Amino acid sequence: MNLPQFYIDDLIKTALKEDINYIDVTTDYLLDPEAVTQAYFVSKDDGILCGIQVAMRVFTLLDPEVKFQLYKKDGDPVKKGDRILDMEGHTVALLKGERTALNLVQHMSGVATATHRCVELVEGTNASIADTRKTLPGLRPIQKYAVTCGGGRNHRYNLSDAAMLKDNHIDAYGSITAAITALRKKAGHMLSIEVEVRNFEELQEALDAGANIIMLDNMDCSDMAQAVEMTGGRAKLEASGNITLENIRQVAETGVDIISLGALTHSVKCFDISMKIK
Numbered sequence: 001m002n003l004p005q006f007y008i009d010d011l012i013k014t015a016l017k018e019d020i021n022y023i024d025v026t027t028d029y030l031l032d033p034e035a036v037t038q039a040y041f042v043s044k045d046d047g048i049l050c051g052i053q054v055a056m057r058v059f060t061l062l063d064p065e066v067k068f069q070l071y072k073k074d075g076d077p078v079k080k081g082d083r084i085l086d087m088e089g090h091t092v093a094l095l096k097g098e099r100t101a102l103n104l105v106q107h108m109s110g111v112a113t114a115t116h117r118c119v120e121l122v123e124g125t126n127a128s129i130a131d132t133r134k135t136l137p138g139l140r141p142i143q144k145y146a147v148t149c150g151g152g153r154n155h156r157y158n159l160s161d162a163a164m165l166k167d168n169h170i171d172a173y174g175s176i177t178a179a180i181t182a183l184r185k186k187a188g189h190m191l192s193i194e195v196e197v198r199n200f201e202e203l204q205e206a207l208d209a210g211a212n213i214i215m216l217d218n219m220d221c222s223d224m225a226q227a228v229e230m231t232g233g234r235a236k237l238e239a240s241g242n243i244t245l246e247n248i249r250q251v252a253e254t255g256v257d258i259i260s261l262g263a264l265t266h267s268v269k270c271f272d273i274s275m276k277i278k
Helices: 005-020 025-030 052-062 091-121 140-149 167-173 176-186 200-209 221-231 248-252
Strands: 036-043 067-070 083-090 128-130 163-165 193-197 213-217 236-240 258-260 273-277
Touching: 005 052, 005 091, 005 140, 025 091, 036 091, 052 067, 052 083, 052 091, 083 091, 091 128, 091 140, 091 248, 091 273, 163 167, 163 176, 167 176, 167 193, 176 193, 176 200, 193 200, 200 213, 200 221, 213 221, 221 236, 221 248, 248 258
Parallel strands: 128 258, 163 193, 193 213, 213 236, 236 258
Antiparallel strands: 036 083, 036 273, 067 083
């Protein structure tokens, strides 16, 4: 995993506190706390697995003695009916952790699967698939990790990573040229600057001002192709807005370098995985 353990543990503990509170009235009143059970995870769909180590950590935090047999790892393709994981541990721990573990691995696998579909659709073109900052609060690290498991790339992680002049920044400051000039004077030499443009006039201004990356906002494919020709490799071009599975291939074939999709993280379908007691 490329995720810090302290972040994962904090996330899991928050979720467990939310779900268990102080007691699980069904499990704690019903079952012997010393009883041991075997269980397994099984895929109920076709896609890309992601978050299995996070799911396993849920159970180890509840029961340090739990044992696992892992059959699939993050980034692996899975088919409906595939056994992903076997485990053995205290029954109460497995039942208390079930929902939290599944919520996390299902969501992360959903993000990875959606990303992989987009990556497959643009295969053979120059375009890479990227996420955005349209993530669920508190879940950004695992969502962006899941994008990479699906073959995508991460856009800036937060506002400190790079300068991005969107339409509101430009309208508030006055012009693209003035904003880039001001940023260059104040920022360090490592800072990259991206500019969102809405038309060819703004594109030319961003190129003349030395933008590193230019986002083509809600342009149609013919305009994007013209923008690629105008740019001539002087800056990276990012397509964003109104991109769907139906048109993503056409967008990629315009020659843009990056296609960013907020839908990869903010409205992804949950991937169906079940836990079964043996």
